Amino acid sequence: MRGVRLVDDGHWDLLLFARLHRLAQSSICRVTRDSLLNPGLMWLLRRAYTSVAPKHVQYFQTILPPHAVLSSLPPHNTPSEDLTPFNTDWMQKYRGQASTVLKPKTTQQVSDIVRYCSEHTIPIVPQGGNTGLVGGSIPLRDELVVSLANMNSVRSFDPVSGILVADAGCILQSLTDYVAPYNHIMPIDLGAKGSCHIGGNVATNAGGLRLLRYGSLHGSVLGLEVVLPDGTILDQLTSLRKDNTGYDLKQLFIGAEGTLGIITAVSILTPPSPQASNNVILALPHFDNVLPLYRTVKRQLSEILSAFEFIDRTAYELAVKHGQGRGLSEDEIAGAECFVLVETSGGRREHDEEKLTDLLGDLLEAEKPLINTGVLSQNPAQFSSLWALREGVTEAVSKEGKAYKYDISIPLASFKEVVDTTREHLRSKGLLGEHAVKHVLGYGHVGDGNLHLNVCAAEYTQEIQDALEPFVYELVASYRGSVSAEHGIGSMKTHALHYSKNDTSIAWMKKIKTLFDPKGIMNPGKVLE
Amino acid sequence: MRPTSARLLNILVPVKRAVDYAVKIRVNPQQTGVDLNVKHSMNPFDEIAVEEAVQLRKRLKDAVQSIKVVTIGPPKASETLRTALAMGADSAIHIEIPEADPAPEPLGVARALAKLIEREKVDLVIMGKQAIDDDAGQTGQMLAGLLDWPQATFASKLDVDPEAKSATVLREVDGGSEEIKCRLPLVVTTDLRLNEPHYATLPNIMKAKKKPLEKLTPADLSVDLTPRLETIKVTEPPARIGGGKVANVDELVAKLKEAGFTAA
Ligand SMILES: Cc1cc2nc3c(=O)[nH]c(=O)nc-3n(C[C@H](O)[C@H](O)[C@H](O)COP(=O)(O)OP(=O)(O)OC[C@H]3O[C@@H](n4cnc5c(N)ncnc54)[C@H](O)[C@@H]3O)c2cc1C
Numbered sequence: 136m137r138g139v140r141l142v143d144d145g146h147w148d149l150l151l152f153a154r155l156h157r158l159a160q161s162s163i164c165r166v167t168r169d170s171l172l173n174p175g176l177m178w179l180l181r182r183a184y185t186s187v188a189p190k191h192v193q194y195f196q197t198i199l200p201p202h203a204v205l206s207s208l209p210p211h212n213t214p215s216e217d218l219t220p221f222n223t224d225w226m227q228k229y230r231g232q233a234s235t236v237l238k239p240k241t242t243q244q245v246s247d248i249v250r251y252c253s254e255h256t257i258p259i260v261p262q263g264g265n266t267g268l269v270g271g272s273i274p275l276r277d278e279l280v281v282s283l284a285n286m287n288s289v290r291s292f293d294p295v296s297g298i299l300v301a302d303a304g305c306i307l308q309s310l311t312d313y314v315a316p317y318n319h320i321m322p323i324d325l326g327a328k329g330s331c332h333i334g335g336n337v338a339t340n341a342g343g344l345r346l347l348r349y350g351s352l353h354g355s356v357l358g359l360e361v362v363l364p365d366g367t368i369l370d371q372l373t374s375l376r377k378d379n380t381g382y383d384l385k386q387l388f389i390g391a392e393g394t395l396g397i398i399t400a401v402s403i404l405t406p407p408s409p410q411a412s413n414n415v416i417l418a419l420p421h422f423d424n425v426l427p428l429y430r431t432v433k434r435q436l437s438e439i440l441s442a443f444e445f446i447d448r449t450a451y452e453l454a455v456k457h458g459q460g461r462g463l464s465e466d467e468i469a470g471a472e473c474f475v476l477v478e479t480s481g482g483r484r485e486h487d488e489e490k491l492t493d494l495l496g497d498l499l500e501a502e503k504p505l506i507n508t509g510v511l512s513q514n515p516a517q518f519s520s521l522w523a524l525r526e527g528v529t530e531a532v533s534k535e536g537k538a539y540k541y542d543i544s545i546p547l548a549s550f551k552e553v554v555d556t557t558r559e560h561l562r563s564k565g566l567l568g569e570h571a572v573k574h575v576l577g578y579g580h581v582g583d584g585n586l587h588l589n590v591c592a593a594e595y596t597q598e599i600q601d602a603l604e605p606f607v608y609e610l611v612a613s614y615r616g617s618v619s620a621e622h623g624i625g626s627m628k629t630h631a632l633h634y635s636k637n638d639t640s641i642a643w644m645k646k647i648k649t650l651f652d653p654k655g656i657m658n659p660g661k662v663l664e
Numbered sequence: 665m666r667p668t669s670a671r672l673l674n675i676l677v678p679v680k681r682a683v684d685y686a687v688k689i690r691v692n693p694q695q696t697g698v699d700l701n702v703k704h705s706m707n708p709f710d711e712i713a714v715e716e717a718v719q720l721r722k723r724l725k726d727a728v729q730s731i732k733v734v735t736i737g738p739p740k741a742s743e744t745l746r747t748a749l750a751m752g753a754d755s756a757i758h759i760e761i762p763e764a765d766p767a768p769e770p771l772g773v774a775r776a777l778a779k780l781i782e783r784e785k786v787d788l789v790i791m792g793k794q795a796i797d798d799d800a801g802q803t804g805q806m807l808a809g810l811l812d813w814p815q816a817t818f819a820s821k822l823d824v825d826p827e828a829k830s831a832t833v834l835r836e837v838d839g840g841s842e843e844i845k846c847r848l849p850l851v852v853t854t855d856l857r858l859n860e861p862h863y864a865t866l867p868n869i870m871k872a873k874k875k876p877l878e879k880l881t882p883a884d885l886s887v888d889l890t891p892r893l894e895t896i897k898v899t900e901p902p903a904r905i906g907g908g909k910v911a912n913v914d915e916l917v918a919k920l921k922e923a924g925f926t927a928a
Contacts, residue, residue, distance in 0.1 A: 415866070467865055492873075495866050510863040513747050514705035515686040517863060 184258045184659070186277050187235045191257060195237055198247045203285065206235040221280045224273050225266045225327075226538055228595060229626065231274030233260070238285045242360060242368055242399040248281060249397065250366025258656045261393035263335025264306065266327035268540055269625025271339070271392045275660045281397060283334050289313055290400060297405040298357060298374045303334025303398045319405040322349035326526040334398045340390030342621035344526070347582035348441040348480065349406055352389050358402035359385040364395070364652035374402050387647065392623050393658040395651045409441070409480030411487050414521050415495065416462055417509035418471035422447075422551040424505040425475060428498075429547070429581055431505065432477055435494040439487050442478035442582065447554065449576035450528045450589075457534045459527025461520055467508050473551075475581070476525045528578050532589050536573050539590040539599065541607050545616035550577055550586045553610060557588060557603075564602045571599060585620040608634040624662045632663070671826050672729035673848075675717045676786045677753065678777055679710040679735050681744040682797040691900050698898065706744045709792025711751075712854040715861040716790050716822060718752035727826040730754050732784065736776055736889070738763045742877060749872035750864035756877040761889060767798070772889040774806035779885040781811060786849065788831070793818050793853040804853035814846040820857040824848075 192206045205213045205221075222231040239245045252259050258278040265272045274280060283304035290300040294317040301310055307328040311321045323336055325343030335341075337359065340352050349355060358373040371385045388395055419425060429443055446454070451474050455462065462468075481487040491511070498506050512518040532538045545553060554577035561567050561575065572592045579586040588607065592599050608618050612634040619628055619635070632641060645663055648655075683689065684705045689698050706714075714733065721728040733748040735741045736759040745756040759776055761768065768776070781789070794801035808815035816822075820841060821834035829848045834841050836855045864872075882889050910916045 417866075461863070463865065464862060492869070496870055499866055499870055506866075509866040511866060511869055513750075513864055514684050515703055516684075519686075 183256075184278075184656070185256045187233075187257060187279050191251075191255065192235055194251060195235070195248065198244055199237060199239060203238040203240065203244075204235070205238070208234050221262060221265070221282065222273065224268075224270055226268065226533060226540075228537070229270035229273040231260070231280075232277045233274045233280045234277055236262075236280040236282055238282045240285045242286075242362065245281065245286075245362045245397055245399050246366050246368050248279075249362050249364065252279060252656055253365045253654060256654055256656060258659045259397075260658055261334075261338070261397045263304065263332035263338065264327065264330040265335075266331045267335065267339060267392075267625060268542070268622045269619070269627040271623055271625030271658065271661050272335070273626070275626060278659070283332055283397070283399070286334075286399060292317065293374070294319070296374070296376075297407065298402060299405050300358075300372060300374065300400060300402045301333055302400055303332060303337075305333050307331050307333055307336060314405050315408070318408050320408045321345075322355040322404065322406055323352065326529050333401050333403070337389055337398055337401055338391065338393050339623045340621070342580065342583060342585065344442055344444070344522075344580070346580065347443060352403075353386060355404045356385065356389055356401060357404055359388055359398055360400035361385075361388050361396040361398050364654065364657045368399075369396070372400055372402050376404065387651075390623065392625060392662050394648060394662050396657060410482050411484035412441075412478065412480045412518065413487060413491055413512065414442075414476060414478040414518055415491070415509050415511045416521050416524065417475045417477065417498075418463060418468055418507045419473050419475060419505065420470055420507050421472050425473065425550070425581060426547055428475060428505045431498070432494065435497070436477075436479055436490055439479040439481035439490060440477070441480040442476065442580075444476040444478075444525050444579070445473065445550065445581045445586075446476070446525055446528060446578045447473045447551070447576055449574050450532075450578040451524070453531040453535055453574065453576065453591075454524050454527045457527070457531035459523050459531050462524050463508070463510055467510075471507055476521060478522075525578070528576075528589075529587075532574075532576070532591050536591045536593055537595045539592065539595075539603055540622070541588040541590075541603075541611075541618075542620050542622040543586055543588060543607075543611045543616050543618060544584050544620040545586055545611060545614045547581060547584055549614055550579070550581075553577070553586065553614075554588060556610060557590070557607060560606055561590070561599075561602055566599055566602055569593065571596070583620070605631065605634075611635075626661050629660070629662065629664045671727065671829075673720075673724065673727055673787050673824065673826050674730045674785050675720065675728060675732070675788045675790060676777075676781065676784065677710070677713045677717050677731065677733045677748065678773070678789070678791045678803070679714065679733050679744055679748050680707045680792070680795045680797075681705070681735065681737050681741040682707040682795050685796055691898050695897050695899060696895060704740070704744075706747055707792050707795045707797070709794060709796070709854050709856075710748075711861045712856070712858050713790040713792055714748045714751050714753060715859045716852075716854060719859060720822070720824060721752070724824065724826060732757065732786075734759065734777070734780060736768055736773055736882075737761065738765070745877055746869075746872050747864060749875045749877075750869040751861070752868065753875075755875055757880060758877060759880045759882060759885065761882065765889075766891050768889040769891050769893060770800045770802035770806055771892065772887065773803050774810055776882060776885055776887045776889065777803075777807050778810040779887055780880075783885075787829075788824065788848060789813075789851045790822075791851070791853055793855055804851050808851040811849075811851070813849050813851055815851045815853070816844055816846050817853045818855040819852050820855050822852060822858065 189208045192208050195204050207213050207215050221236045222233055237248055260274045260278045260280050262272045262280050262282045286302040286304035288302050292299045297319050323343050324345045337352055358371050360372045361369045363369055479487050479491055512521050558575040561572050566572050572590055574591040576589050577586055608631045611618050617635045618631045681704050684703045687702045692699050717731045731753045732755050733745055733753040734757040735745055742758050749756055791804050816833035818836040819833045820836050823832040831850055832845050834843050
C-alpha cells in the first residue's frame with residue numbers, strides 16, 4: 136500500500152476513507168474521491184473487501200442444501216450462464232460479476248450466512264425478484280448475492296383483520312392470489328407484480344398503482360423480520376395496528392434498498408377487496424387540462440376514486456405498438472395530446488356507476504370540454520385491457536429500445552414542461568433521432584405527483600448519459616422535486632442524492648448506515664456513495 | 665335515386681346477459697346451479713354479433729335501415745342492452761322476466777324471438793353461436809327451424825348483398841372453413857373469428873342512454889317460457905391434483921409403473 140496518499144477533500148465516505156487510510160501508509164500520489172473512478176485504483180476497494188473464495192463456498196455448503204448454492208468457483212463450477220440472471224438487471228443495463236449466489240430457505244440460514252460474511256468481510260447484495268430499476272439488486276463487483284426466492288411461504292393470514300405475514304421472497308402476484316378468496320387485496324400493485332417480491336417491494340418502498348388509495352408501505356407494513364449486517368435476527372414481526380413503544384425501527388428498513396439488513400418476513404395490512412371496480416381512459420386535447428380534470432374527478436368521485444394515471448401521447452402509442460392492450464380507435468385518439476386512466480373502487484356497483492356516468496356525462500357536455508372522448512370498460516376483460524395499456528408502458532419502452540428512466544416527483548403542473556425541456560435539450564445536442572434517442576416520454580401517477588420521464592434510445596451510450604445527467608437532476612432540483620419518487624437510489628443515483636437531500640440529511644443517513652453496518656458489507660455502493 | 669324500401673336491411677341481434685367469462689365459476693352449496701352473485705356482462709359471442717351488425721352498416725351505409733337488439737331476461741339485463749346500444753345498435757327491446765324466474769331454455773327463447781320477428785320487420789338475425797353460461801348452442805338453429813329460414817351457423821365471415829337479397833357466409837367447420845351462399849331472410853350465428861368487438865366510447869355510451877328501449881313481457885308475445893328440463897344436480901369438475909417433481913429418470917419410471925403405465 137505504499138505510494139498512495141489520501142486527501143480528505145470532504146467528499147469521502149467516512150467509512151471508506153477510514154478503511155483506505157488504514158491501508159495507505161506513505162504519501163506519494165493524491166487520491167481524491169473522483170480519482171476512484173479510475174479503474175487503476177479500484178484494487179484499493181477490492182482489498183477492503185473479501186471476494187468469495189472456494190473455502191467460503193465450502194462453508195456455505197455446510198449450512199445450505201446443494202441446490203441452494205450456485206457458484207462458478209471450484210469445486211462447484213456452476214456454468215456462468217446459470218449465474219447470469221442474478222448478475223443482470225431487468226433492463227439489461229447493469230451487470231455484476233458475482234461468482235456465488237445463495238438461496239436460503241429459512242431466516243436462520245440467512246442469519247448464518249450473514250454472520251459468516253460479517254466475520255470474513257464478504258460484501259452481500261440482497262436480491263428479490265430483480266425487477267428494480269436503479270441497479271440496486273446487482274453486484275457492483277463480485278459481491279455475494281443472497282436471493283430470497285426460496286423464502287416463499289405465507290406464514291399466516293387473519294381474514295378478520297386482513298393482516299398477512301409472509302416470507303420476504305413471496306411474489307406479489309401470488310400474495311394477491313392468496314388473499315383473493317378471503318376478499319382481500321394487497322395494498323400495493325405494480326407492473327412488475329408477476330416477478331417482484333414483497334421483500335423487494337418493502338426494501339424499495341415501492342409505490343405503484345394503488346398508492347393514491349391505500350397510501351405508502353410506511354403505513355401498511357405493520358412489522359418486519361430483518362437479519363442485521365452482523366447476522367442478528369431483529370424480530371419486529373408484530374401484527375399490531377397501533378404500537379407506540381419507542382422508535383419505530385422497521386421504518387428504517389422500508390426503502391433502505393438492502394443497505395441496512397436483509398428483510399426475511401413482512402407483516403402487512405391488506406384492505407378488503409372493493410366490491411366494484413370500473414375504469415375509463417380519457418383522451419385530452421391538451422396537457423393543460425390534466426390538472427382541472429384531476430380536480431373535477433376528485434370532487435365528483437370523491438371516496439371511490441382509486442387511481443388517476445397519466446400517459447402522454449408518445450407513451451400511449453408505444454404501449455399500443457408493443458401490444459399492451461387495446462384502447463381507443465384511430466379517429467378517437469386524433470387530436471389527443473395525452474391520456475388519463477381513472478379507476479374507481481367501491482362497495483356498491485350501482486352507486487359507483489351512477490357517479491361515474493354522471494361525471495362522464497358532465498365532462499362530455501361541458502361548454503368547454505376538458506376531454507375529447509374516452510372509453511369506459513364494459514366488462515372485466517376490458518377493465519384489464521385498459522389497465523394493461525398503462526401498466527404496459529414500462530415494458531413497451533424496453534421493447535422499443537434502451538431506456539434511461541427518471542422517476543421523479545415534481546409539481547403536477549410541470550410534468551409536460553419537464554418532458555419537453557428534456558426533449559429539446561437532447562435535440563440541441565443533436566441526439567434526437569433513430570440513431571440515438573428515439574423517444575422522450577412521460578407517464579406516471581398524477582395523484583402522487585410522480586412522473587416517469589423515460590428516454591428511449593437505440594443504445595446505452597456515454598454521450599446520451601452525459602447529456603442527461605446531471606441535466607435532468609438539475610431540472611428536477613429547480614422545481615424542488617425528488618430525483619427518485621419511488622424506484623429508489625440503487626447504484627444509479629448515488630451521486631445525485633444531494634439534489635434531493637441536503638448535507639445534514641445525508642450525513643445522518645451515513646451515521647445510521649455505520650451504526651447498523653460498521654463493516655459496510657450490506658449492499659455496498661448503493662444509496663450512499 | 666333512393667333505394668326502395670324492399671332493398672333495405674333490418675337486422676335483429678338477440679343478446680344475453682351472462683356471467684362474465686373472466687369470473688371464476690363456483691357451484692352453489694345446494695348444487696342447483698352456480699353462484700350468480702358475480703359480475704355479469706354480454707355473452708362474448710353476442711358482442712361479436714352486435715359488432716358485425718355495426719360493421720355491416722359501416723360497409724353498406726344506408727342500406728342498413730335498422731339494427732335492433734333484443735334480450736329476454738331479468739330487469740338487470742337492460743344493462744346489456746345499453747351496452748349494445750353504446751356499441752352502435754339503434755333501438756332495443758327487453759322481454760322482461762321476473763328476477764326470481766328460472767332462466768329460459770333455448771326453445772323458449774327461440775319461440776319468443778320467432779314471435780317478435782312476426783311483429784317486427786327483420787331481414788337478418790345475427791346471434792351468438794352459444795351462450796357461455798349454459799353452452800347449449802341451440803337457439804339459432806331452433807329459431808331458423810321455427811321460422812323456416814335458412815341458417816348459416818358458426819360464421820367467420822359475412823358478406824351481405826342487399827340488392828340481391830343474399831349473403832355469402834364463411835363457416836368454421838372441422839379442419840377448415842366452408843363458404844355458403846344463402847338467401848335472405850337468414851339466421852347467422854357467430855364464431856369467435858368473425859370480428860374483434862370494439863370498445864364503446866363515452867359519447868356513444870351517453871347517446872345510448874337516450875336511445876329507445878321498449879319493454880315487453882312474455883305474455884305480450886303470448887309465449888310460455890316455463891322450462892321443460894329439470895336440473896338434477898350441478899357439480900364442480902374434480903379438482904386437479906398438482907404435479908410432483910422427480911429427482912431422476914429411474915424415479916420417473918417407477919412412478920409411471922406405479923400409476924399403471926407400462927411400455928407397449
Ligand atoms: C415493469 C415494472 C414496473 C414497475 N413499476 C413500479 C411502480 O409502479 N412503482 C415502483 O415503486 N416501482 C416499480 N418498479 C420498480 C420496483 O422497485 C420493483 O419492481 C420492486 O419493488 C422491486 O422488487 P424486487 O423483489 O424485484 O427487488 P429487487 O429488484 O430484487 O431489489 C430491489 C432492491 O431491494 C433490495 N432487496 C430486495 N429484496 C430484499 C430483501 N428481502 N431484503 C433487503 N433488501 C432487499 C435489493 O438489494 C435492491 O436494492 C417497476 C419495475 C418493473 C420492471
